[in-house]
Amino acid sequence: xxxxxxxxxxxxxxxxxxxxxxxxxxxxxxxxxxxxxxxxxxxxxxxxxxxxxxxxxxxxxxxxxxxxxxxxxxxxxxxxxxxxxxxxxxxxxxxxxxxxxxxxxxxxxxxxxxxxxxxxxxxxxxxxxxxxxxxxxxxxxxxxxxxxxxxxxxxxxxxxxxxxxxxxxxxxxxxxxxxxxxxxxxxxxxxxxxxxxxxxxxxxxxxxxxxxxxxxxxxxxxxxxxxxxxxxxxxxxxxxxxxxxxxxxxxxxxxxxxxxxxxxxxxxxxxxxxxxxxxxxxxxxxxxxxxxxxxxxxxxxxxxxxxxxxxxxxxxxxxxxxxxxxxxxxxxxxxxxxxxxxxxxxxxxxxxxxxxxxxxxxxxxxxxxxxxxxxxxxxxxxxxxxxxxxxxxxxxxxxxxxxxxxxxxxxxxxxxxxxxxxxxxxxxxxxxxxxxxxxxxx
Ligand code: CA
Numbered sequence: 001x002x003x004x005x006x007x008x009x010x011x012x013x014x015x016x017x018x019x020x021x022x023x024x025x026x027x028x029x030x031x032x033x034x035x036x037x038x039x040x041x042x043x044x045x046x047x048x049x050x051x052x053x054x055x056x057x058x059x060x061x062x063x064x065x066x067x068x069x070x071x072x073x074x075x076x077x078x079x080x081x082x083x084x085x086x087x088x089x090x091x092x093x094x095x096x097x098x099x100x101x102x103x104x105x106x107x108x109x110x111x112x113x114x115x116x117x118x119x120x121x122x123x124x125x126x127x128x129x130x131x132x133x134x135x136x137x138x139x140x141x142x143x144x145x146x147x148x149x150x151x152x153x154x155x156x157x158x159x160x161x162x163x164x165x166x167x168x169x170x171x172x173x174x175x176x177x178x179x180x181x182x183x184x185x186x187x188x189x190x191x192x193x194x195x196x197x198x199x200x201x202x203x204x205x206x207x208x209x210x211x212x213x214x215x216x217x218x219x220x221x222x223x224x225x226x227x228x229x230x231x232x233x234x235x236x237x238x239x240x241x242x243x244x245x246x247x248x249x250x251x252x253x254x255x256x257x258x259x260x261x262x263x264x265x266x267x268x269x270x271x272x273x274x275x276x277x278x279x280x281x282x283x284x285x286x287x288x289x290x291x292x293x294x295x296x297x298x299x300x301x302x303x304x305x306x307x308x309x310x311x312x313x314x315x316x317x318x319x320x321x322x323x324x325x326x327x328x329x330x331x332x333x334x335x336x337x338x339x340x341x342x343x344x345x346x347x348x349x350x351x352x353x354x355x356x357x358x359x360x361x362x363x364x365x366x367x368x369x370x371x372x373x374x375x376x377x378x379x380x381x382x383x384x385x386x387x388x389x390x391x392x393x394x395x396x397x398x399x400x401x402x403x404x405x406x407x408x409x410x411x412x413x414x415x416x417x418x419x420x421x422x423x424x425x426x427x428x429x430x431x432x433x434x435x436x437x438x439x440x441x442x
Contacts, residue, residue: 007285007286007288008285008288008312009285009286010100010104011104011107012033012034012036012103012104012107012282013034013285013286013425013426014034015034015424015425015426017033017034017107017111017112017426018033018111018112019032019033019056019057019110019111019112020110020111020112020113020114020117020121021033021056021057021059021110021124022057023057023058023059024056024057024059024110025057026057027427028427029057029058029429030055030419030428030429030430030431031055031056031057031058031277031428031429031431032057032426032427032428033056033107033110033111033426034283034425034426034428035055035279035283035426035428035429036054036055036056036103036106036107036110036280036283037054037055037242037277037278037279037280037283037430037431038052038053038054038083038088038091038092038135038242038277038278038280039052039053039054039055039060039132039133039135039276039277039278040052040053040086040088040132040133040134040135040136040276041053041060041125041130041131041132041133041276042130042131042133043125043129043130043131044128044129044130044131045131049085049086050086050133051063051064051083051084051085051086052064052083052084052086052087052088052091053125053130054106055127055277055431056110056124058126058127058128059124059125059126059127060124060125060126060127060130061106061110061120061123061124062123062124062125063080063083063084063123064084064085064086065122065123066080066084066120066123067080067081067083067084068084069119069120069122069123070116070119070120072105073105075101075105076101076102076105079091079094079098079101079102080102083102088135088136088137088278088367089136089137089366089367090366092136092220092221092222092223092241092278092366092367093222093223093224093366094222094223095222095223095238096222096238096281096282099222099241099280099281099282100282103280103282103283132184132185132186132276133184133276134182134183134184134274134276135184135220135244135274135276135277135278136220136278136366136367137367138179138182138367138368138369139179139365139367139368140176140179140364140365140368140369141176141177141178141179141182141272141368141369141371142174142175142176142177142357142368142369142370142371143174143175143177143216143248143264143268143370143371143373144172144173144174144348144353144370144371144372144373145168145172145173145174145373145374146172146346146347146348146353146372146373146375147345147346147347147372147373147374147375147376147384148164148168148345148346148347149341149345149376149377149378149382150373150374150375150376150383150384150385150388151163151164151168151173151347151373152164153376153380153383153388154385154387154388157387157391157392158256168347169297169298169347170298170301171356172304172348172352172353172356172357173373174353174357174373175263175264177248177264177268177269177272177371178268178269178272179369180269181269181270181271181272182272182273182274182369183271183272183273183274183435184273184274184275184276185245185273185274185275185276185431185432185433185434185435186434186435187273187435188435188436188437188438189249189270189271189435189437189438190437190438190439190440190441191207191208191211191410191437191438191439191440192207192208192211192251192254192266192270192271192440193205193206193207193208193440193441194206194208194251194253194254194266194267195254195257195258195266196208196209196251196253196254196256196257197253197256197257203257207440208251208252208253208254208440209253209407210251210252210253210387210393210406210407211249211250211251211252211407211408211437212249212250212251212252212385212386212387212407212408213247213248213249213250213321213385213386213408213414213416214247214248214249214250214373214374214384214385215247215319215320215321215339215341215374215375215376215384215385215416216245216246216247216248216371216372216373216374216375216384217243217244217245217246217317217319217343217371217372217375217418218243218244218245218246218274218369218370218371218372219240219242219243219350219353219354219369219370219372220240220241220242220243220244220278220367220368220369221239221240221241221354221364221365221366221367221368221369221370222238222239222240222241222366223238223239223366224239224363224364224365224366224368225239225358225363225364226363227361227362227363228361228363229358229361229363230355230358230359230360230361231354231355231358231364232303232306232355233303233304233305233306233308233309233351233352233355234306234307234308236306236309236350236351236352236354236355237281237308237350237351237354239354239364240281240350240354241278241280241281241366242278242279242280242281242283242284243278243279243281243284243317243430244274244275244276244277244278244279244430244433245274245275245416245417245418245430245431245432245433246272246273246274246275246369246371246372246416246433247272247273247274247414247416247433247435248268248272248371248374249268249270249271249272249273249435250264250267250268250385250387251266251267251268251270252267252387252393252407254266254267255267255268271435272371273433273434273435274369274433275416275430275431275432275433276431277430277431279428279430283428284315284317284420284428286420286422286425287315287316287317287420287422287425288312288313288314288315288316289312289314289315289316289344290310290311290312290313290314291309291310291312291313291314291349292314300352303355303356303359304348304352304355304356306351308351309349309351309352313349313350313351313352314343314344314346314349315343315344315350315420316342316343316344316420316422317342317343317344317418317419317420318340318341318342318418318419318420318421319340319341319342319343319375319384319416319417319418320337320339320340320416320417320418321337321338321339321384321414321415321416322335322336322337322338322414322415322416322417323335323336323338323399323405323412323413323414323415324336324412324413324415325399325401325403325405325409325411325412325413326409326410326411326412327401327403328399328401328403329411329413331401333401335413335415336399336400338389338397339377339381339382339383339384339389340377340382341375341376341377341382341384342375342377343372343375343418345375345377345378346372346373346375350370353370353372354370357370376388386405386406386407386408390405390406390407393406393407394406408437409437410437410438410439410440411436411437411438412436412437413434413435413436413437414434414435414437415432415433415434416432416433416434417429417430417432417433418430
C-alpha cells in the first residue's frame, strides 16, 4: 500500500478525519483515529488468552472479536488473524508494510460514515474493562543514555570537574537490562531492598532510601537482524515498530555503591514500567524533526550518520512526569506535574541506537526493547528524575499541598505521559505509564 507523500504521510494522517467512535474525536484524547496504537489485553476479571487490540478514544477495538465478526479483505485478513491470537511479536516482525496495511484498513473502517460501524461497534471494549498486558513479549532489553542534559546533570553530581565523560559525544552509551522485571502500567511494586554505603565503614542492607523514577521512551524492535549482520543507518528505522513510555525505576543509593566498574545492576532490575500501547512509527511520522548536532561538537562517525537521519531523525514528543502522594490521593487531589521535556532534545536518534547496537553484529529480535535513557530538558526544572530535580536529594521539591520530596515515599504514584502536537496535525498521545511504590517486604 503506497500513497505516501514526500513527508511519509498518507490519507490516514489527515487531521480532519473523524471516527464514528465519538470519544476518539475529543481534541484531548490520546487515541484519535490518526493514532491507532497496538496493545494486548484480556477482558478484566477473565482468564482468557491475551488478544491484540487497537486503542480508539476511550475504547479498545478487540481484534479477536473483529476477526470473527467481519469479512476483511484478503490483504489484511491474515494480519487480523495473527493479532486475534494475540501474536503481536509475529505481527511486528512483518515490518512497516504490514503495519501500514492494517493502519489503512482500520482507518477506513473506523472513519465516520464507514459501513463497518454496524458490525464493528460490538467489537469495542471500554478501556476501563480491558486489563492490559505488556504490549509484546520482550526478549532482550537494552537501556541507553541519550539524554545529554540528564547525563550532564547527573555527571555533575558525581564528577563536578568532568560531568560528561569523553566517550559520550561519540558513542551511544548503554547497558543490557533485564526483561523479566518489566511490568505494564498499573502494576505496583514493592520498594526494593539492597546494599548501599553510608558514612559507616560497613555497608547497609535494607530498604532503598533513595528510590527514584526515570522518564524514558522505549523503542520496540519489529523485524530483527541475523547474528553477524549489522543494520546500516539507512535501514535502521525499518527495524522499529514503534514507541512506548518507560519508567526505569532506580534505587540511587544501591546504584551509587554498585555501579563501578560494571554499571547498573540491582539498582535497576527490580521493576521497570511500560505503557501498554505501541505508538507506531507511522503514527509518529507527522512529528519528525531534523537531527541536528551543533557545528562545534563532534559529528557522528559515518556508521552513525545518514541522510534520512539528518533530515528527520528526531521526533517531537512532549514528555511529562506526574506525582500523586498518598495524602493527595486521600484528599481527592489529582496528580501534580513535576516537569516537562521533549524527546527531540535526545543526543542520539532511534536510528543511531539501532545502528550502533547492531554495529558489532549483535542480533536484535522482534519485541526487543531499547530504552532511550532519561529525557531531561536543558533547564534545571526539566530534570527527568528526582535525582536531578532535588540536586541529589539536597534540595527537596515542595508540592502545592506543602509536602516535600527528596526521593519517592511509599504510596507515591508516578505517572509518565507523552504526546505529539504540531500545527495542522491531529494531536496523538501515548496513554499513561503509572505505578505506585508499595512498602518493602518486611
Ligand atoms: Ca535509565
